[in-house]
Amino acid sequence: MKQILMAEPNISEGRNLEIVEQIVDAVRNTPGVTLVDYSSDPDHNRSVITFIGEPEDVLAGAKALALKAFELIDMRRHSGEHPRQGAVDVCAFIPIRNVTKDQAVEISRRFGKFVGQQGVPVYYYEDAATRPERKSLPKIRKGEYEALPEKLADPAWAPDEGPAVFNPQSGALVTGSRFPLIAFNANLNTTDLKIAQNIAKAVRHISGGFRYVRAMGFALEDKGMVQVSMNLINYTKTPLHRVLETIRSEAARYGVSVVETEIIGPLPLDALQEVVRFYLQTHDFEIGQIVETALLDA
């Protein structure tokens, strides 16, 4: 069985597209790696690159990308709206197919060790975190690049890899592994924001809902609708269909219904297995029945 790991590095350059291309080329030129997508945001001055392949190839691609980014990006001259701490601000490794959580963590640790050897302080987050207070990226990134000199002097924020010394050019890097998340929105035929907010509360973990759902309610003024905007952070334990059916049922109490939903960005094939099983009642359906999977496993 072929393994597929995904890497999703975020780099602190979103305006000079020549530099972005050179950094993306480092991935393109790594054998065995397939570039899935990349996009740059000039306001954020940040680019997100997504690539997949066998775990060792993806590790090699991430190393090549990091070296190029450390060479071409100078954090002393960086500004942008998005919080950031380093030239390669964060690099998540995400298991897609036949890769365990432990394997993904191990790859992220080997990547972290390599980055540390380049003289860049590294923090491990999510499944690779070494302490509970380092699980969350926003917590690690608090104070951003500008706070790094002070932070690195604090023993509580000693880096997991690399020197406890401020690197002015490259800043710091956060890496680790997490389960693939699905960005899923449901739009409702009402302009009453309260309804979207109530439904968000009903489904999200923090207020009593499903364990692996984050949700907020928004107004979609141009559409004359409201939206329940969600991240499903573990689709095997809290599957898509169950969240949607709960939204439909909660919406009905207000005489409101779901007009449309959106899956934003990429999702693993595996996430569709439960959707198909639930809605078609094909209890035994296997993703392996899809003809194309023979090519993934060949």
Added chain:
Amino acid sequence: MKQILMAEPNISEGRNLEIVEQIVDAVRNTPGVTLVDYSSDPDHNRSVITFIGEPEDVLAGAKALALKAFELIDMRRHSGEHPRQGAVDVCAFIPIRNVTKDQAVEISRRFGKFVGQQGVPVYYYEDAATRPERKSLPKIRKGEYEALPEKLADPAWAPDEGPAVFNPQSGALVTGSRFPLIAFNANLNTTDLKIAQNIAKAVRHISGGFRYVRAMGFALEDKGMVQVSMNLINYTKTPLHRVLETIRSEAARYGVSVVETEIIGPLPLDALQEVVRFYLQTHDFEIGQIVETALLDA
């Protein structure tokens, strides 16, 4: 965009597995071809081999398989329950991804020409048929191998390729192209066969139902259920969900419901797009959002 074509040859050997392996090896040893599945039925004395790849590679695989089967199978000694006319009884070419109907027909015609050059009479069927009465495999195969000498002497049954001369060792071959079909069954919580038969009538084309559905009602005695057993022969024009929703609605009139459904065997990834769009209301969902498709197109 990489193209994926599937070939599904049926060979008239299902007992001597050493011979089957040698014939399957001809496919395995064809560069660029991926074997999806193969299975042998001793009662039918027949094996079905499924493989995929770029169209030219699949054509090469089919040629290699045919040569090996013509060498190792002798129709003079063949008996089995399944109707058959030749050593390679039928070979369907099925477009799976980024392949048009016309391209698949062209590949089947080039395969047919090659087989004809080996001295084996060839008939084109389904989308490659040269006359309406040759569209249907059962019609072409009527009388089976034993009727071939007489058939080939009849100008109405002049072969589309190859000599109008009986080939005792290899018989005749039928090839062509067809849309991928989905074998789909719905099991109902009743033992009343009449209900399954009525629902089969409601959904199938021949009696007024959907254009691309073939259906029959069966008793599942060991399960204490009845089954609506279907072939969906064009899932883009008659999608899975619409057939299932009609079955659910027709079952309800008898106070009966669908307990489970089954998708038997392989289906193309593409067939799930409408399922996901309908049931999740993700009107814009694209199969290309699935991470793994980047590998198919790389």
